[in-house]
Amino acid sequence: MLHLSKFLFTWKARTVAVITCLAISALAYGQTTAIPLQDLSSFQNPGKSWQIAGNVSADLAEENKLTQSKGDGVLVNMPTKKNKGQDLFTTFEHGNVDLELDFMMAKGSNSGIYLQGRYEVQLLDGWGSTNRTAGSLGGIYERWDESRPEGQKGFQGYAPRQNVGRAPGLWQHLKISFQAPQFDASGKKTANAKILRLELNGVTIQENVELFGPTRGSISNDEKPTGPIRLQGDHGAVAFRNMKVTHYSKAQPELKNLTYKIYQGRYERQPVYDSIPPEAEGPQGTSNILTSNLKTGTKQYLVRYNGTLEVKEPGEYTFNLFARGGSGSIRVNNQDVVPFKTWEGKGTVTLPAGEFPFELLYSKYMDWEKPVLALRVSGPGVREFLISEKELVPDVDADPIIVSAQERPVLRSFMDLPGQHRVTHAVSVGSANQLHYTYDLDHGALVQLWRGDFLDATPMWHERGDGSSKALGSIKQFGKPxxxxxxxxxxxxxxxxxxxxxxxxxxxxxxxxxxxxxxxxxxxxxxxxxxxxxxxxxxxxxxxxxxxxxxxxxxxxxxxxxxxxxxxxxxxxxxxxxxxxxxxxxxxxxxxxxxxxxxxxxxxxxxxxxxxxxxx
Structure with a gap:
């Protein structure tokens, strides 16, 4: 009789955020929706410091000032001594949400974005600073308690992993994946809010950060399932554009009545099952969770799962399948969704609400690899989640070999650029001031400039290596040398x-x-x-x-x-x-x-x- 092994493989934390952008005129859950910036009608009672502009710029020599031109598409806040400004609230409220936008800081300016009006992500002009605190750009601001001793009133703030902010007057890009606090039927909080992922200028600077309560300056110290997005307006000049939100409020699909059959042998192609008997089969128990953690007695085998997928929200669903050491495939509602493919596969299918036949194959034929099966699902109003065994995750990445720039190293390596171009005589130069660059000796050309951490040399030095290194921060690349x-x-x-x-x-x-x-x-x-x-x-x-x-x-x-x-x-x-x-x-x-x-x-x-x- 087969049974679940007590041994669980480890999965190094690795988050992949997948957002499907759909432009629509009305706010719709589960779809990425632009916040209109033709006027201020998307916001509650906007103060006089908030305006709509067609373009905006900053002077590097002038504090707290943005110059704007007529038009629309850009939301600008310009507080003055006479008009100190006030915070701006959206007309809609949100629970679980992804927020994506561009922003521009004036010189010396300070602002912030409050999720649900309660949890602040700091916006700040920190150009030229190497400090990292909860008050830095991309930091999650501190909570505050006046009853605590001096020096301890602020607590539970989170500094960004890297300093990847840019100069005043430059557009910067921010993406936030937020999970709202959860409450039971009586209103008791059962789970804290979280910043699942925060990306600044293409770099993850916060990940899976638990928010135990509202941060300082919150609209209220209580917590709710929903609340408005709040833009801080009383501190400094700031501009926003390309504001998009994606709401996640729908129930996740569920797997039910799972059974499995295991076929011994090497299956690099999908077999015809009528001609081969399974070595073993059985129910998956009461968890209804997919797993590769089965005692098969061999390193080469195929697992065939069958069951029912219960879909509670109609729409398009995306399946991301990871089949380490072999191939995998998925059929839903008798449709081929993910074809039989080596290692990783992805596919989509449109489903009404209801219950549908589900089949997943995992063929593990690379005997030198550990078996790991992982399936993630996303859909309308459903943020991507792991539907397979949560303790089993792909242990595929080596411990990173990071090169620090504290001693201003000069590192020779290959450097891969977009467009499948490899610089074979790259010289990367690091700075303790966290601004770095790569030079191509073959052309006398500047290849790239980046801010943040220096280099990941894992591809160069791990095991046999391929001679290349990777820039770690927010990168500006200058094309083929x-x-x-x-x-x-x-x-x-x-x-x-x-x-x-x-x-x-x-x-x-x-x-x-x-x-x-x-x-x-x-x-x-x-x-x-x-x-x-x-x-x-x-x-x-x-x-x-x-x-x-x-x-x-x-x-x-x-x-x-x-x-x-x-x-x-x-x-x-x-x-x-x-x-x-x-x-x-x-x-x-x-x-x-x-x-x-x-x-x-x-x-x-x-x-x-x-x-x-x-x-x-």
């Missing part, structure tokens, strides 16, 4: 995409006493020294190119992007306010913004020297 310097017949000539005909010869690099590199190379018959320096407490990366005996028609491409805006005084904003470029010293040359193949480029005729700074 291309020569910074090129000889052009005219200022409108197409930029050279590779080193052919340039006589490019890398000459390595040297380090100064602060371990800051200067790269050297020859190109178009001239010698170049290419120096990088982290400036102003990590607020930017300055690049200085010194050129000996400049060739005729030599230009430098400072940057290219979808859009380059001239912000005046040698400042430019790139790609919808993603970062700044500041031209510091052009040796008398004049910059040129040109459009080539639908993209814009900022190029400069090169004389003896070129100095510019990326502010990020």
């Amino acid at each position: 291309t020569l910074t310097l090129a000889a052009l017949a005219t200022e409108q000539s197409a930029w050279v995409t590779d080193t052919t005909g340039s006589n490019f010869i890398p000459k390595g690099y040297s380090l100064n006493q602060n371990a800051e590199p200067t790269f050297r190379y020859r190109v178009h018959g001239t010698t170049v020294q290419d120096a990088f320096r982290i400036i102003e407490s990590g607020r930017g990366l300055q690049r200085e190119l010194n050129i000996q005996s400049s060739a005729t028609g030599l230009y430098a491409r400072v940057i290219d992007g979808e859009k380059i805006e001239d912000a005046g005084k040698g400042m430019y904003l790139v790609d919808d306010k993603a970062y700044y470029v500041r031209l510091d010293d052009l040796a008398g040359a004049k910059p040129i913004i040109r459009t080539v193949n639908g993209r814009q480029e900022l190029i400069v005729p090169v004389r003896s020297k070129l100095v510019y700074t990326l502010l990020f």
